[in-house]
Amino acid sequence: MTLTHRYRFSASHRLYNPALSEWENREIYGRCSNPYGHGHDYILEVSVEGSPDAASGRIIASGDMDLLVHDGVLRVYKGKNMNLDIDTFVNGRVPTTENVAQDIRERLERGWPAEGEPFGYTARMPSLSGVRLFETAKNIFDI
Amino acid sequence: MYLVSTLEHLCKGVKEARPAFAMRITRRVDFSASHLCAIPSLSQEENQAIYGDGANPHGHGHNYVLEVTLEGEPDPVTGMVFDLKELKSILQREILDVMDHRHLNQEVPPFDRIVPTVENVSREIWKRLWPKLNLSNARLHQVRLYETEDLFVDYSGEPA
Numbered sequence: 129m130t131l132t133h134r135y136r137f138s139a140s141h142r143l144y145n146p147a148l149s150e151w152e153n154r155e156i157y158g159r160c161s162n163p164y165g166h167g168h169d170y171i172l173e174v175s176v177e178g179s180p181d182a183a184s185g186r187i188i189a190s191g192d193m194d195l196l197v198h199d200g201v202l203r204v205y206k207g208k209n210m211n212l213d214i215d216t217f218v219n220g221r222v223p224t225t226e227n228v229a230q231d232i233r234e235r236l237e238r239g240w241p242a243e244g245e246p247f248g249y250t251a252r253m254p255s256l257s258g259v260r261l262f263e264t265a266k267n268i269f270d271i
Numbered sequence: 272m273y274l275v276s277t278l279e280h281l282c283k284g285v286k287e288a289r290p291a292f293a294m295r296i297t298r299r300v301d302f303s304a305s306h307l308c309a310i311p312s313l314s315q316e317e318n319q320a321i322y323g324d325g326a327n328p329h330g331h332g333h334n335y336v337l338e339v340t341l342e343g344e345p346d347p348v349t350g351m352v353f354d355l356k357e358l359k360s361i362l363q364r365e366i367l368d369v370m371d372h373r374h375l376n377q378e379v380p381p382f383d384r385i386v387p388t389v390e391n392v393s394r395e396i397w398k399r400l401w402p403k404l405n406l407s408n409a410r411l412h413q414v415r416l417y418e419t420e421d422l423f424v425d426y427s428g429e430p431a
Contacts, residue, residue, distance in 0.1 A: 129390060136419035183310055185388035189321050201289075249321045 131187045132135055132175040133194075137202055140167035140225040165209060171262040172201065172232065178254025189249035200239040201232050213249040225263040229271045233259045281286065286373055292342040296352050301360050302341075302371035304379075305332035306387040322388075330374060336417040337396065343409025353409045365399045389418040393426045401428065 142165035143157035148218045153161045161164070174197055178187045208214060212225040216231045236256055241247040243255050261269045308325035309318040318326035325331070339362060343352040373379050375384040375387040385391055404411040417423040 129335035129393070130425040132423050132425070179395070180388065180390035184321055185308070185391040186321065187390055190323055190325075215332060239336065 129201070130175050131254075132173050132176050132258075133190070133197070134175070135172045135197055135202060136168075136169065137172065137206040138169050139208050139210055140165045140169060141204050141228075142166070143222055143224060144211075144221045145222050159222075162184060168263050172197070172255070173235065173258075173260040173262075175258040175260070177257035178252065183252040183258075184189040184249075184251065187254050188252060189201065192248040192250045195248065196239055196241075200235045204235065210265065225261060225269050227266060229259060229261040229269040232261065233271050291342055293344045294352055294407070295340050295403045296355075297340040297356060298336050298358050298362065299335045299336065300359075300367060301334060302367050303332060303334050304370050304373050304374040304375050306392075307331070308384070308388055310385050310386065320410050328330060330376070333418050335370075335392075337411075338415040338417075339361075339411070340403075340405060340413040340414040340415070341409050343382075343406075346408065353404075353406075357406075358423065361400070361403050365403060366396055369399070387424060389416055392416060393424040397426050397428055415431075 142162065143160035144153050144163075145156075148156070160214050174193070175191070176188050204214060205228075210217045210228070212218065214223075214231075219228075221227060233256075236259065240256050241253045243251050247253045259271050261271075263269070306325075307327065307330035308322040309315075309328070310321070313321075315326065315328070334431050339358070341358070345352050370379055370392075375382040375392070377383070379387075382391070382396065390410050393414055396414050396416060397411070400414065411428075413425055413427045415423055415425050
């Protein structure tokens with residue numbers, strides 16, 4: 129069984145690779161390389177895979193999931209300029225939504241408690257099974 | 272083809288080798304119900320910690336959205352994997368007549384005994400639908416149950 133929680137955050141980014149020329153950046157990223165950046169209201173879906181605990185009927189306690197996603201991701205991304213505020217991207221790594229989805233998944237994995245062990249109000253931690261990031265309603269990334 | 276399926280049959284050692292169906296169809300229905308999530312043996316504070324607002328002793332409600340996905344092969348004559356009119360009436364009879372505008376804990380067994388979390392409700396829906404939707408050319412593939420827009424479960428039965 130898979131349980132999915134959905135979260136929201138707003139952030140800005142600029143798609144610009146400093147190793148490339150201005151012309152190349154314009155060609156590759158188009159309007160997304162606007163020097164002052166632009167922003168999105170992102171929707172993040174985090175999925176866990178496991179069996180519901182017999183007593184509580186929950187795969188993971190909602191509060192525990194919220195804590196992991198808040199500490200791992202939302203605290204870092206909410207209301208931020210990715211190119212200037214997030215360590216993954218300050219060195220010139222381009223915050224395409226592919227790279228953002230990968231960074232989010234890695235942050236969640238780094239903070240994920242041991243599978244099968246108790247955590248907070250969760251009897252047995254399920255595995256992290258998927259991350260889906262909506263940049264807009266039309267651009268969707270799964271990792 | 273016969274050889275392949277025989278080999279698969281032998282390798283898996285199961286009586287019902289699951290054929291790989293080419294197409295999936297999904298029907299969406301919604302129902303509204305109230306529930307209360309709490310373990311009776313725990314204190315209100317402990318239940319609050321596990322279920323949040325869901326532990327309010329007088330219950331609360333949701334507009335559940337259920338997506339039922341079948342997998343199968345379109346029938347060569349009708350061009351249909353499954354008659355959607357019939358699927359609609361099965362969902363009405365097995366799920367909506369039972370759960371819509373009900374208090375799950377008080378009116379819908381087994382939720383007098385187990386907590387009606389979205390996980391347990393989706394499993395109960397699967398149990399009710401599987402016997403009706405397990406045919407030779409089509410069968411239940413997955414149920415997705417949204418408790419809210421921001422919380423949902425995908426369930427495909429227990430692994431064989």
